[in-house]
Amino acid sequence: MGRWLARRLIITAVTFLGISLLVFTLMRLTPVDPVDLLLFNLRQSGGLTSEDIARIRATYRAALGLDQPIPIQYLLWAKEVVTNGSLGFSFVTGRPSLDMVVERVPPTLILMGTALALELIVGIPLGILAALRRNRFTDYIVSAFGLSVVAVPSFFLGLAAIYVFSVRLSALPAGGMFTPTRHGVDVVDVVRHLLMPALILGLAGVGPIIRYVRTSIIETLGKEYLVTARAKGLPRTAIIVRHAFPNALLPLITFVGLEVGRLMAGAFVVEQIFTWPGMGSLALDAINSRDYPVVQAFAITVAIVVLAGNLLADLAYGVADPRIRLE
Amino acid sequence: MTSLDSAATGLAAGRPIVTEGAGRRAVRRFLRHRAALAGLFFIALVAGAAIFGPFVYRGNPDRTNPAIQFTAPNAEHPLGTDRIGRDLLARLLYAGRISLAVGVAAALVATGIGLVLGLIAGIAGGWVDSLIMRVTDVVLAIPFLIFVAIVVAIVGTGFQIIVVVIGLSVWPEAARIVRAVVLSLREQDFVVAARALGATNGRIIRKHLLFFALAPLTVTGTFTVANAMLTEAALSYLGIGVRPPQASWGNMLYDAQQLFILRDHLWYWVPPGIAIFVTVLAVNLVGDGLRDALDPHD
Numbered sequence: 001m002g003r004w005l006a007r008r009l010i011i012t013a014v015t016f017l018g019i020s021l022l023v024f025t026l027m028r029l030t031p032v033d034p035v036d037l038l039l040f041n042l043r044q045s046g047g048l049t050s051e052d053i054a055r056i057r058a059t060y061r062a063a064l065g066l067d068q069p070i071p072i073q074y075l076l077w078a079k080e081v082v083t084n085g086s087l088g089f090s091f092v093t094g095r096p097s098l099d100m101v102v103e104r105v106p107p108t109l110i111l112m113g114t115a116l117a118l119e120l121i122v123g124i125p126l127g128i129l130a131a132l133r134r135n136r137f138t139d140y141i142v143s144a145f146g147l148s149v150v151a152v153p154s155f156f157l158g159l160a161a162i163y164v165f166s167v168r169l170s171a172l173p174a175g176g177m178f179t180p181t182r183h184g185v186d187v188v189d190v191v192r193h194l195l196m197p198a199l200i201l202g203l204a205g206v207g208p209i210i211r212y213v214r215t216s217i218i219e220t221l222g223k224e225y226l227v228t229a230r231a232k233g234l235p236r237t238a239i240i241v242r243h244a245f246p247n248a249l250l251p252l253i254t255f256v257g258l259e260v261g262r263l264m265a266g267a268f269v270v271e272q273i274f275t276w277p278g279m280g281s282l283a284l285d286a287i288n289s290r291d292y293p294v295v296q297a298f299a300i301t302v303a304i305v306v307l308a309g310n311l312l313a314d315l316a317y318g319v320a321d322p323r324i325r326l327e
Numbered sequence: 328m329t330s331l332d333s334a335a336t337g338l339a340a341g342r343p344i345v346t347e348g349a350g351r352r353a354v355r356r357f358l359r360h361r362a363a364l365a366g367l368f369f370i371a372l373v374a375g376a377a378i379f380g381p382f383v384y385r386g387n388p389d390r391t392n393p394a395i396q397f398t399a400p401n402a403e404h405p406l407g408t409d410r411i412g413r414d415l416l417a418r419l420l421y422a423g424r425i426s427l428a429v430g431v432a433a434a435l436v437a438t439g440i441g442l443v444l445g446l447i448a449g450i451a452g453g454w455v456d457s458l459i460m461r462v463t464d465v466v467l468a469i470p471f472l473i474f475v476a477i478v479v480a481i482v483g484t485g486f487q488i489i490v491v492v493i494g495l496s497v498w499p500e501a502a503r504i505v506r507a508v509v510l511s512l513r514e515q516d517f518v519v520a521a522r523a524l525g526a527t528n529g530r531i532i533r534k535h536l537l538f539f540a541l542a543p544l545t546v547t548g549t550f551t552v553a554n555a556m557l558t559e560a561a562l563s564y565l566g567i568g569v570r571p572p573q574a575s576w577g578n579m580l581y582d583a584q585q586l587f588i589l590r591d592h593l594w595y596w597v598p599p600g601i602a603i604f605v606t607v608l609a610v611n612l613v614g615d616g617l618r619d620a621l622d623p624h625d
Binding site for chain 2: 167
């Protein structure tokens with residue numbers, strides 16, 4: 001157990017190191033020099049000769065370590081991240097970029113979590129149904145549904161949902177997280193705002209879950225221990241519920257871990273459609289206004305959420321199925 | 328090596344026999360797959376419309392005419408016009424070219440990178456293998472739609488950039504598949520024998536490994552086409568993908584973010600949405616059919 005755990009942790013740490021290198025490299029490639037940006041106002045105000053500007057520029061660059069070779073710059077950057085938790089300051093608001101992203105994390109996690117719960121609640125029963133009615137009409141309908149939800153773009157479905165439920169029926173709010181006129185946090189109000197984005201974000205994941213559960217149950221039902229259970233006269237329901245489900249559904253934990261990445265990318269789009277105030281909307285604004293420190297903080301945060309999701313799923317699977325730890 | 332030899336080694340290893348007949352059998356199994364045939368039919372329909380449509384329907388996708396903005400579908404403009412009076416049917420047809428081209432080109436880039444890195448990882452082994460696998464971990468840890476969005480923020484956007492960046496972010500799957508194939512075959516008798524006979528790595532790859540990697544690569548490659556099309560559409564919808572005046576199915580829906588267009592001009596945003604849906608569904612159906620036809624385990 002100890003060795004297996006250590007191995008998992010080390011792989012995650014190495015991956016995170018790789019991501020930090022990747023993000024750092026991407027940010028070096030940006031056409032904006034933070035010092036030139038700082039000096040922009042100075043230059044506008046006039047009164048300074050170009051020599052003054054050049055001297056100030058050199059001082060700033062030295063202070064920020066920008067005159068160092070790239071590998072040293074990476075170490076300075078990493079040290080700044082580790083010791084001060086700083087990923088730079090927003091070009092637009094001047095605030096620490098990481099703070100700006102972190103305060104947008106809860107709405108995104110609420111959206112992702114609800115979507116995940118919905119897709120499991122819808123997907124698992126449908127997958128089981130398709131497996132038990134294998135190659136019959138019900139199976140074809142369920143599988144066709146699974147294929148369709150994967151193929152429909154979330155923004156098209158989102159626009160259609162807004163058209164039907166907000167514009168035509170006036171049943172649900174078209175965007176945002178709260179009704180602005182209300183005071184305090186009203187749970188019912190938030191749920192009404194959450195319903196459409198979470199359903200649409202979750203729907204795209206239902207297809208893979210159906211396929212996964214269906215295959216897994218069909219495979220498990222053919223296993224010898226289930227033939228034995230049937231041979232000794234156990235009722236069909238008991239065989240399926242007591243023996244087939246636990247064995248077939250356990251690998252779904254790994255699937256959920258990988259799903260975190262898809263939900264994250266999906267949220268990036270869905271938040272935009274429904275003006276959900278999560279980190280995706282913030283990131284798109286930052287991308288459009290070339291606010292690189294915020295983009296950088298966003299990239300790192302996304303990686304942390306995805307890696308944490310994968311790691312948690314790995315650990316949960318290891319606890320649930322001890323065989324995994326023996327690899 | 329003759330096909331008989333490879334069949335014999337396959338038998339010895341407990342794998343199904345793969346002979347010259349395998350290709351024909353795969354085609355037969357694919358043709359029995361009704362959903363995949365339907366998919367193929369729709370792909371032909373969409374691709375045909377995108378490629379030949381503009382020769383038949385001679386509307387100009389870029390000509391603006393403020394006098395006829397937001398025209399509902401009529402005889403002259405079968406799908407109506409957009410907010411600056413451009414013909415929507417013409418734009419839909421040209422957008423189809425862009426969307427299909429992005430999907431296919433990005434899938435080719437990804438499969439190419441994945442094939443090369445997967446072969447290197449599998450054959451070289453050791454630290455080279457570890458390094459490449461850790462790189463796939465890193466690339467997979469940032470969801471590729473987000474990765475592409477970040478890169479676009481830095482290098483700008485456009486058709487070529489979108490293709491290359493999507494390709495650069497979805498290759499790990501192909502690489503892992505090729506590596507797994509190489510690892511499973513590396514110690515097989517026929518590869519060891521070929522090596523003993525003095526075959527170079529290049530020859531072993533060309534004559535023995537590629538054949539086995541081809542089937543799973545074709546399957547993932549097909550799904551990658553669908554994923555790349557969805558990604559391009561989403562980015563273009565967000566305004567950071569293919570940029571107007573060039574039309575793509577995704578950016579045709581961009582305007583529908585405005586409430587009055589969403590509410591009053593359904594013809595404006597429904598057709599491109601359906602076009603994406605039908606095409607992606609068709610490509611996925613073909614992918615499913617290929618998987619069933621090429622998977623020797625079934």
